[in-house]
Amino acid sequence: MTPADTPLREQLEFADTDTPLRDDVRRLGAMVGDMLAEQVSPAFLDQVEALRRIAIARREQDEPVDALADRLAQVTLTDAESLVRAFAAYFGATNIAERVHRIRRRRDYQRLGSAPQPGGLEAVLRGLRDEGVTLAELQAQLAGLCVEPVFTAHPTEAVRRALLLKEKTVVERLVADVDRTRTPPERRADDARIRQSLTTAWQTNEAPPQRPSVADEIEHIGFYLGSVLYRVLPVFYEAFADAVEAVYGERVALPPVLRFGTWVGGDMDGNPNVGAASVRDALAAQRAQALGCYLADLRALGDILTQSRGHAEVDARIEARAAAHRALLPEGAVRSRPRLADMPYRQLLWAMRARLQATGDGTTGGYPDAAAFIDDLALIDTSLATHRGEHAGRFALQRILWRARSFGFHMATLDLRQDSAVHDQALAALDGDADWAARPLPERIGRLHALIAGDAPAVPQAADAAATLDVFRTVHALRGSLGEHAFGPYIISMARTAADALAVLALAHLAGCVADGEVPLDVAPLFETVDDLEAAPGTMRALFDDPAYRRHIAARGGRQIVMLGYSDSAKDGGVLASRWALQRAQVELLDVAHEAGVQLVFFHGRGGSVSRGGGKTERAIIAAPRGSVAGRMRVTEQGEVIHRKYGIRALALRNLEQMTGAVLRASLRPRPPEPREDGWRTLAAELAQVSRAHYRALVHEHPDFPAYFRAATPVDVIERLHISSRPSRRRDGGIANLRAIPWVFSWSQNRSGLTGWYGLGTALRHGIDAHGLDAMAAMTRDWPFFAAMIDDVEMLLAKSDIDIFERYSRLAGDLHAAFFPRIAEEFARTREAILAIKRRDALLADDYRLRLSIRLRNPYVDPISLLQVELLRRWREGGREDEALLRALVSTVNGISAGIQNTG
Secondary structure: OOHHHOOHHHHOOOOHHHHHHHHHHHHHHHHHHHHHHHHOOHHHHHHHHHHHHHHHHHHHOOOOOHHHHHHHHOOOHHHHHHHHHHHHHHHHHHHHHHHHHHHHHHHHHHHHOOOOOOOOHHHHHHHHHHOOOOHHHHHHHHOOOEEEEEEOOOOOOOOOHHHHHHHHHHHHHHHHOOOOOOOHHHHHHHHHHHHHHHHHHHOOOOOOOOOOOHHHHHHHHHHHHHHHHHHHHHHHHHHHHHHHHHHHOOOOOOOOOEOOEEOOOOEOOOOOOOOHHHHHHHHHHHHHHHHHHHHHHHHHHHOOOOOOOOOOOOOHHHHHHHHHHHHHOOOOOOOOOHHHOOOHHHHHHHHHHHHHHHHHHOOOOOOOOHHHHHHHHHHHHHHHHHOOOHHHHHHHHHHHHHHHHHHOOOOOEEEEEEEHHHHHHHHHHHHOOOOHHHOOHHHHHHHHHHHHHOOOOOOOOOHHHHHHHHHHHHHHHHHHHHOOOOEEEEEEEOOOOHHHHHHHHHHHHHHOOOEOOEOOOOEEEEEOOHHHHHHHHHHHHHHHHOHHHHHHHHHOOOEEEEEEEHHHHHHHHOHHHHHHHHHHHHHHHHHHHHHHOOEEEEEEEOOOOHHHOOOOHHHHHHHOOOOOOOOEEEEEEOOHHHHHHHOOHHHHHHHHHHHHHHHHHHHHOOOOOOOOHHHHHHHHHHHHHHHHHHHHHHHOOOOOHHHHHHHHOOHHHHOOOOOOOOOOEOOOOOHHHEOHHHHHHHHHHOOOOHHHOOOHHHHHHHHHHHHOHHHHHHHHHHOHHHHHHHHHHHHHHHHOOHHHHHHHHHHHOOHHHHHHHHHHHHHHHHHHHHHHHHOOOOOOOOOHHHHHHHHHHHHHHHHHHHHHHHHHHHHHHOOOOOHHHHHHHHHHHHHHHHHHOOOO
């Protein structure tokens, strides 16, 4: 039997510890096969298997892609969509099996107990203790620790909630047998549930027929907040407390260190569907979700806290508080339950539920804020702690208390974001000056100072400013009832000067969004392009020296948030220029803030792909400049990253532990000073210049490249996807005005990954030639910043396929000959340089698991890619009007996204 005839699961070399993964892949793969035979036909399954064997032979025997491409070129449109969905179902099953295996590995560490899992909280704390961190030092750091993932609606994958729930069922059934202890009847029942989920998923469209509304996006993020993170959060704190006790021998009370943020409903940048109304809708939906979660928790807690007078002591304030609540509520709001009259805790819980219900309904007797609800929970906690309730319900009570302290009545902090150009347009209208944005900077700053101080604008009711001012008025109206954590920073996209930040203060003052004379929002400039990052220190120095802005910072506790844009900087200058500009900007901004006596908090705008800052978050934290973390980590999570990190509770817990552990390490024991680092910085700056010049010569300076881009990528399909409420462009124009996400998404779809490596190979070759291989190898080995970037690019190269990309390139006709050899040459140069610097013979030689993961998927992703090429050709030849072809193309986009995983 040849490799092509051997089932994939039998070809792959699994480590002994991964035998259960192999079994789960086999189990799910067999079910998918049975489902395809049943739902389509046995002949269709044979066709899928034949294509898979050809794909495997091509990979394993290094054969040309022609045989597979020629076979797929003969596929009918009817079969094409089914084939794409079939292959997607196979590696969707592989994705699930891998995620469950991560849970299994975590359980193995916990069960064996010989050593904590690397990257987990206990392992991190052991390492810190061994480096001399005392419990007192740890507790001092915890007092200011804040880890805050921020979920955005940026689209690179959109999985319907119905399909998320089906996946959840499959995961639960596999986890139920993770230790292989299920009885044969139980396993048969599990298989039936899995088959049901797989089959109904097959019978369900992957995406809705219409573009999602902002409300749909709010609901989508709500799944992760309510179904996953709400459940996981108390487990995180329990694991954290256990880790501290295991390492330091003492149980400590932990402060809240986790918060969650969202952009959904507040990200106005380029999205005409987002504004004051969506801000209200988002916070109303999150409030309703939070209250619903608490009501369910209190109902369950009532079944636990059944203590009766005479059998248990209860703090006298419990009954007094219940009576006080009843007095606040309309008569009959708390149903009389005479049989519960001897149960003080249940009486209070009934009253609390009634107050929560009134809070949601907006009727008399509701809680004024989350703090009052938390106070009730704390009162019960104190009573249980005082009266031998440690094992009589306090555990369950404290879980709710952790949730209330973290989620409040707002569930997640809502950030606001707008393009600086929109603020300029509003100010131009208010000031009656169409040339506002062109005024000299000192003149604009002087006028902004006057507006902040209270001067009336020339046209106070300007229609072109109404929407912008309404957002600030909405913030002012909602902030009182939802609490200070309901709103996150106000982010200024394309921030370039001090005037961009002062504009936010001026507009807020004009809208009446002030508290004690100051704007109650953090203003966060977002520096996005390489040039803007280079200018950022000067911009922030000007702001710190500005008296009006300095008063604002003082009112915000001396804290300034700066957001760093990974996406547009990489689109502007390539991955190396972007990463270096970000690294250097952080170092210089820290110096500026230190001189001004300001606490600087960096907000990292990362995506899932390498060119958008993707990669392992914990490694990026450790590689950050010394002092840049300082106990705080705020980072965006978006697209397929949200699903991968937070779709399963056990993996969400692991991700939160890793992120928190990395922040602790970077804050308490940053890497020691390295005498070679000054030289490395000089070398990195040199390489960044070489890389940027090579990248820009292709992407921004070649006049034919925009046309090639549109022909050699499926960007025309991506622009029609129904996976986001916002347009793909900020404004009309070429590549410069295309959003970073469809730009990166397009190049990942065609399997080139160009945005994550182009220009780097030329720079590395220059470094080797000019400075020697040993110098480049030492920098890669010993400088975490450079090592992390090289590892990220190596992963991207391993997932890329230049032969398949060539098929896409040929869609560009005559432009193919002008561009493909140039791109292929840089790909080879990058690969060879990385292998030489790392002294390896193959990509990912040191990462068995990632190598296995890619190998598991390739036989299924490759046919989808080649089908996409063929369908693109047919669709474009038909004038892009065939809706059936477009529907099949959309399936290929979804399938490739799920298969390669780092897409946008």
